[in-house]
Amino acid sequence: MTTAQGNIYARAAGRKGERDELSAFAVVPLKKYCAAGIKESGMRMLLVEDEKKVADFVARGLRAERYAVDIAYEGLTGWNMASSTEYDLIILDLMLPGLSGTELLRRLRRQHCNAAVLVLTARDATSDKVENFEAGADDYMTKPFAFAELLVRIKALLRRPPTARTQQLQIGDLELDRLTQQVKRAGKRIELTSKEYALLEYLASHAGRVLSRTMIVEHVWDESFENLTNIVDVYVRHLRAKIDDPSAAKLIHTVRGVGYRLGEVSE
Ligand code: CA
Numbered sequence: 001m002t003t004a005q006g007n008i009y010a011r012a013a014g015r016k017g018e019r020d021e022l023s024a025f026a027v028v029p030l031k032k033y034c035a036a037g038i039k040e041s042g043m044r045m046l047l048v049e050d051e052k053k054v055a056d057f058v059a060r061g062l063r064a065e066r067y068a069v070d071i072a073y074e075g076l077t078g079w080n081m082a083s084s085t086e087y088d089l090i091i092l093d094l095m096l097p098g099l100s101g102t103e104l105l106r107r108l109r110r111q112h113c114n115a116a117v118l119v120l121t122a123r124d125a126t127s128d129k130v131e132n133f134e135a136g137a138d139d140y141m142t143k144p145f146a147f148a149e150l151l152v153r154i155k156a157l158l159r160r161p162p163t164a165r166t167q168q169l170q171i172g173d174l175e176l177d178r179l180t181q182q183v184k185r186a187g188k189r190i191e192l193t194s195k196e197y198a199l200l201e202y203l204a205s206h207a208g209r210v211l212s213r214t215m216i217v218e219h220v221w222d223e224s225f226e227n228l229t230n231i232v233d234v235y236v237r238h239l240r241a242k243i244d245d246p247s248a249a250k251l252i253h254t255v256r257g258v259g260y261r262l263g264e265v266s267e
Contacts, residue, residue: 043158044068046085048078048101049093049120054143058091058120061147062154075099082108087115089157091150092137094121094128102135109136109167116157120145136167169204172264174243174251176204183243190242195220199235200243203252203262212259236260 045062049055050073059069070085072078075098082090082104090108094101105117118139119132129140138160139153169176173186181197183190192200198220203211213229220235221228236252244250253261 043088044070044086045089045091045154046070046072046078046082046087046115047091048072048075048082048096048104049091050074050096051093054093058147058150061151065151075101075104079104079107082113082115083111089116089118089154091118091120091154094119094123094132102132105132105135105137112168116160118150118153118157120150169201169207171204171207171262172249172251173247174204176201185243185247192239192242196235196239196242199232200239200262203260206262208261208263210255210258210261214259216259232259 045067047055047059047062047069049058049071052073055071055073059071062069070081070087072081075096077098078090078092078096079099092101092105096104101119101121105119108115108117116138117136118141119137120141120143121128122143124142132140138157141150141153167178169178175184176182178201181194181201183192183197183200199216202216202219213232216232217228221231236254240250240252244252249264251262251264253263255261
């Protein structure tokens, strides 16, 4: 946790005597916030919703599930909170005063924010869904909604590893864009076949970790036959020729007897 997070914008859960401070936030010192017993599940969420009734209803339900929930009643407040605090999940309304949900989402993804984002909105047009998924949403739910469904969707999102949500991967001077599948090294575009790309993306999204040939085969080839593991070596050779050979700094490392690891430092 950074010092900037020492003070967080939060409304304590279920405090009595709250009235209509729709967009007012008390700055609650973190210690006090934790002492209030909110953060217990270890998962922290931000709810950006200008309709107080909906926000309070959702927050109450989630807190009963032992999630820590912060609320922002308008877009810019949501942006400030999301960019200063690390959330596991953000529930985002689209029509918001100050800054629209879609714009907030774009800003977050530009800043490489990895939080899962579930859009919760009255807008049910396909074009809205497409636009927001393209902006980086992980799920989209329309109002009116049942809390039980919202909860299972949230749980499903929280089960996914955070790296799966990052559109841009960067390891040293190697860059991958998972949306366009573009790969660059030192700013220079590298053309890969689709299997080479899949292999590189798997290595890059687990950068620093040793991946066995079996893991690689299962992930990249959707097969688990032992005799396919040789194919991994062949493809790694292809990748090295394109990614590493032109550069002095090697990123793909062989871990003898196990498999491969992608990273800046060789061990
Ligand atoms: Ca709204």
